[in-house]
Amino acid sequence: MLVRLRIRRYQPETSQEPYYQSFEVDVPESATVLDSLLEVRDYLDGTLSLRASCRSAICGSCGMRINGVSRLACKTLVVDVAPRGGEITIEPLANLPVIKDLVADMDPFWRKWREVTPWLVSDEDGEKPEREHLMANKLALYLNQFAACIACGVCYSACPIVAIDDEYLGPAALAKALRYSYDPRDHGKRQRLARLAEEQGLWRCHTIFSCAEQCPKRVNPTEAIQQLKKMVILARLGLAR
Amino acid sequence: MAQVELEEKVREAPTPVAGPSFWPWLLQRVTGGALLILLTLHIVVNHIFNIAEVEDDILPGLVVFSDVADRFETPAYWIIAVLLLSFALFHGLNGIRNILLDYGVRGTGEKVATGALLGVGLAAFTFGVIALAAFIA
């Protein structure tokens, strides 16, 4: 099927301003948007820059905005966004600086990720455990969804609060924070929650749900954030039994 | 399920952490919930139960001075009025403050904005109480 890709280009070596450029490609019915983009890069314009790797929604590289919606290019079928051929608008992820064409600078994303102490903090002063740490199966399954995050940046791009406030930690970092805060092996909750309870942490989320709806791995950052808010409030009110 | 682990985990944090946004956040919800009741009472009492005597050129539900003055003879009504005034002002102005925070107003800007909103709130509250008192003067 014939499909026209209207791509937001940005080539800083030749021009200061971004611009749209359209390419027409003929792709199979089963093609993904990533397939179409690679078709453009391989046969029509070798200067088109984009990130892609696994083609199977696990590496998190190909996050971009397709017809205004943040999603993974490899997971988006052309027929879903352009049922009878036609035009697809492709732009880089929002809320992040753009390095070139469809390549976003993920540095702010990673910086916020690091700020939530995204690892298990060990119990330095405690006794050495005599056996492995046990975790209830239900809890492990619950944490699984937050561990499934592939750091693709789609949720970050979808969030309107991130759009209006650069400093907001964002859904991905906060979801990761829950993954560790809920883990019984973790002893770093206090320092982590202290960071989250700051002004541009949890409180900026207004349960808009764009992140949860767009996540390609069905992580639910809104749920994570609401659970974290509850944790902070209960602790502060002394209601945690 | 996760509730059990939640409580264990929270117990581990000896000193609560909450940041400067804790009370405004919580009070926004508390005042909001209270306003549900207070506002409903306010609208119903003023415009629905108000149909005492319908005079020739006064529409039922229209607020007249004497009716309001009568209501203020009950102390309970005073309490509700003051609660309503303070909660509504807090909820609304704190809401505005939240919008500013969302747009990244921080540091000095935030202090100035909070101060200004606080000023407006106190002024409006004072004026409101004076206005209410005028009904029984």
Add this chain to the structure above:
Amino acid sequence: MYKPVDAQFQARAMRTGTMAWLLQRLSGIFLTIYLIIHIIVIGNSVRGEDAFDDLLGLFENPLMLVLDAGLVGVVAFHALNGIRLILFDLAIGLRYQKVLFWIAFIVALGVFIGSAVAVRNIIVD
């Protein structure tokens, strides 16, 4: 480098959650401004009974009454959506966020229509 801002507010990317947030925010700003005006209007009580009654008499006309009904509708929406938000803060009903929004919206619409009917009955008499 340039930084694109999200197209959340473009029609094709607008979703229930985003719309709920926008409407709550807009209704909140509107109601806060209304509150200040309301305090000032009622503050006319300091000018005495007759001045007060005269002023409020100005709000007797059909247009103002319809606007009043609209106001009640806006309050109802903000309140009901507010309940929805409080539920979310208790981690209740996150799965049903869209349904809860539409319930809030439709009930608020019902409140507006009810008020408008009541107002119409008053005007017609």
